[in-house]
Amino acid sequence: MEQKKVRVRFAPSPTGGLHLGGVRTVLFNYLFAKQQGGEFVLRIEDTDQTRFVEGAEEYIQECLRWCGLEPDEDPVKGGPYGPYRQSERKPMYRQYAEQLVNAGYAYYAFDSPEELEAMREVEKAKGNHAPQYNQTIRATMRNSLTLSAAETAELLEKGAPHVVRINMPVNEEVSFTDMIRGTVTFNTSTVDDKVLLKADGMPTYHLAVVVDDYLMKITHAFRGEEWLPSAPIHVLLWKYLGWEKDMPQWAHLPLILKPDGNGKLSKRDGDRLGFPVYAMNWKDPKTGDLTKGFREMGFLPEAFINMLVMLGWNDGSGEEIFSLDELIKRFSIDRVHKGGAKFDFDKAKWFNQQYIQKTDNARLAALLQPVLQEKGITATEDFVMKVTGLVKERCQFVNEIWDHGFFFFQKPTTIDVDSVKPKWTPEKQQFFEEWAAGFAQLPDFNAVALEESFKQLATAKGIKPGELQMPFRIMLCGGKFGPQVFVIAEALGKEETIARIQHALPLFA
């Protein structure tokens, strides 16, 4: 009987940058759907017009594209169950709200924001920490339960502002099976009469998820753990609407926590601790503030994805590096953790480094090209690839390729003279002059030949080769870093190597 095609959705609100946790939710959705041969849909939950942010939806789509987690159906490409923006689905919700009212599962409430506020003040004064519009309170408010049918009809007729609230039953047990947590039970007396349809005619999240998941034939609903407390409302709604047998299976994902202290990881933590929290750079159109993203920080999308999937899931094999295809094969909800995981930026960097190591030079070179262009450097594709090949093993971010390899493209701007000078001797100076003069005799200007002639001459002069290598490195690179010196010299070529030696020699004297 369970032959329905698997359909999952990611349903973000277009309110700003896409958080790490959001991407992980997408990822789990995606992996599950692809593994089951199902479909992944993107639905934009823009029912709160006051929080709508220009450009956020396009930004989310771009993030998914970068991560390689593209939806099968979305607001742009459409699909059989569109539209995929809740604001465009507005007319669809009212009828369901009314259906609920007619069946007695919901009611109209005419309380103004001021009246609600007053009620809360009174309750708080009585020692009620978080006043709820519940079974007892609703009896004291203005709604279709306390008003006569005639009064209600008249108010509605006049177009009085009103909302539709769910009529939570008294003392009933609502339970459902969460794919990650097992059976979860709530008592309806502890849940309040949540608003289903707002005064502006827009549904709240509670009504919208249920209606849309039903209409879009969603079979499995993954979302963050912060939604667990409102799950009973959704379960009840599925039942009240008469759709119980079509209710998706729920999975409430553990939260991603801040590295220090406790609590959900927030954008602020990233700013404070110096790491990104958003997938890509996000520029707030109102304030103009720019928040750094993983992409711009130099992460490879595969590494980002791999790092995220390991936060709350692992396949038990001890392996940690997985391609998206492997993840699709290996992912299983049974192995998703219940507890939240603290985000560890060091580990994230390690994943990125692992991926940089296995990424081919051509792709890395392509990523370096914009940097070179910006600096006005032109180099052949081959040369750039050669350089990335030489320096990539010491890069944690793709942006570091330049930092570790700049001296291949330009003369070092500073030379670490102080590291050489104290031990510098006229004999060493003479060594370099003679050695460089001998380059012409070299059959081929390559690393092996260079190293050999270097050692021969050093030995002949009674100087330990090791004492000459560091000065040579500093001549070429400007400091104590970089790949093997003779390899650098080979890459630089004869002319440039001689030029750098001649430039540095006088500085050391």
Add this chain to the structure above:
RNA sequence: GCCGCGUUGGUCAAGGGGUUAAGACGCCUCCCUUUCACGGAGGAAUCACGGGUUCGAAUCCCGUACGCGGUACCA
């Protein structure tokens, strides 16, 4: 406050009645390399606490503590 969900090294975590309690990140020591990095070798948890159940518990049960989440006409 109330409701819900959690709790294995600093972090991610495997293990689900009998193990020397995997592995990875980070940290420390050493090797390689007269740079850095990569790569090797090694070091450091007794499983939140307290009770049970059992010959035997990190593993099962019950409490407690702690943490987190929710408690909006936000999602």
